[in-house]
Amino acid sequence: MTLLPKPLHPERLARDLDWNLLRTFIVLARSSSVTEAADRLRLKQPTVSSALKRLEERIGKRLINRSPGHFELTEAGRLLHKEAVDIQGAILRLGTLMRDVSDEVRGHVDIAMASHVVSPLFDETLRQFHQMHPAATISINVSASKDALEAVTGRRASLAVCLVRTRNPKLEYTRLFREFFGLFCGPSHPLFGRSDLTKADLAGQSSVSFVTDRLEDALRPVTLMRAEADLDDRVVGTSANLEEVRRMILAGLGIGPLPVHVVRRDVEDGMLWQLPPYENLPEIDVHVVWNPKAKMNRAETAMLDLLLEQIKQRPIEERTYL
DSSP: OOOOOOOOOHHHHHHHOOHHHHHHHHHHHTSSSHHHHHHHHTOOHHHHHHHHHHHHHHHTSOOEEEETTEEEEOHHHHHHHHHHHHHHHHHHHHHHHHHHHHHSOOOEEEEEEOTTOOOHHHHHHHHHHHHHOTTOEEEEEEOOHHHHHHHHHTTSSSEEEEEOSSOOTTSEEEEEEEEEEEEEEOTTSTTTTOSSOOGGGGTTOOEEEETTOSTTSTTHHHHHHHHHTTOOSSEEEEESSHHHHHHHHHTTSOBEEEETTTSHHHHHTTSOEEESOOSSOOEEEEEEEEOTTSOOOHHHHHHHHHHHHHHHHSOGGGGEEO
16 A cells, blocks of 8 residues: 555645645545546546545545445545535535625616706615615706706716707707696785686786797796796796796796796795696606717616616506696
8 A cells, every 4th residue: 555645734734735736636536436526527547546645645645545346535535525515615605605706786876967856766776776775876966957958968967867859969858747837826926826816817927937048948848838827028037047036036036937846845844836727738858878889887877777678667647746
């Protein structure tokens, strides 16, 4: 019987032992011969025999009793096989952990947003995105819809949520929700609190509005509503921000258009008063817009995919707010 060298010191064994030797031994332990193991490993028989010999020398124990017609693990071999299988499992788990780490969605999502977009669907998307990808970050920059679209076109923003008048063929669009605009006044306005009003009562009244409230812009239907109400042609105050238009209405500068569902609480609290018309209100669609040519990071792609999926799952009736 060939004498084997003494076992290596545990620390040296841990440092010098080649995992490939253990991997080969696991296959040997499950085979009935070196030849069978070599076939499974797609190696030549001498290569496998040499690997077994090197492993036995490092361990300092015979691991397999082998002779013609006889191939059986020794006690040391059975013990090593058990430990080697555990080691293999740990390595496989390590690979999974590393894959999960590398697959963690990171990156920043820059959303260009029209002012005061109120959409439960969008809010739910934000919640789910953060829950699914806590390592990702988000910024929401409020601006006029025109500026939001320019940010997406120039690839300065991941996506935009805004109004759209004319579609740029270089961008992609999908409708997020539909809202309806009404005319409102503040507490100091002479029409506030009156329920007997008709459109004729609005004639000649001063008004405030959005910078996009023009015939050639996204709020064209609102412009037409103001014109039909025969409000004073001179708009005394404008802003790209809904909160600032609301501020001017509350301050009594004039009558102004606002999304009905956004200011419902203000009406209920007696801060705003809705004026005619009450029916056939202008409808405005708010879109999600993105640049298909932009090279998105994984966080941007995940956000856009999730938002589009949320939209797809809900018919427009569930995304219409009045």
